[in-house]
């Protein structure tokens with residue numbers, strides 16, 4: 001569910017083909033479509049002229065990866081901060097794009113202390 005058939009790793013920038021809903025890392029599927037114009041898993045044909053039109057960023061599957069393996073989120077945010085440090089000519093489009101989002105504000109790790117409360121709703 002959360003690993004890429006091309007690189008066998010967890011999804012990075014999860015990207016789904018709209019015709020068949022198979023998901024890959026963005027960079028994996030973009031590279032793949034340089035030489036082939038069909039889905040690597042089920043072989044559904046994509047537009048020969050603009051195969052990238054079939055690709056959609058899949059935030060739901062990406063957040064599943066981050067929830068199950070929060071370290072990937074931490075690593076990805078570090079990588080983005082480093083990228084923008086080294087490329088001063090480019091500006092991040094959002095805080096998350098720039099790696100400025102703390103893992104604590106989005107995902108719990110197994111050793112994080114959390115508390116829950118149940119409240120009675122008086123109608």
Ligand SMILES: [Zn+2]
Nearest residue numbers: 004007025028
């Ligand atoms: Zn991949």
Ligand SMILES: [Zn+2]
Nearest residue numbers: 020022039042
């Ligand atoms: Zn497919």
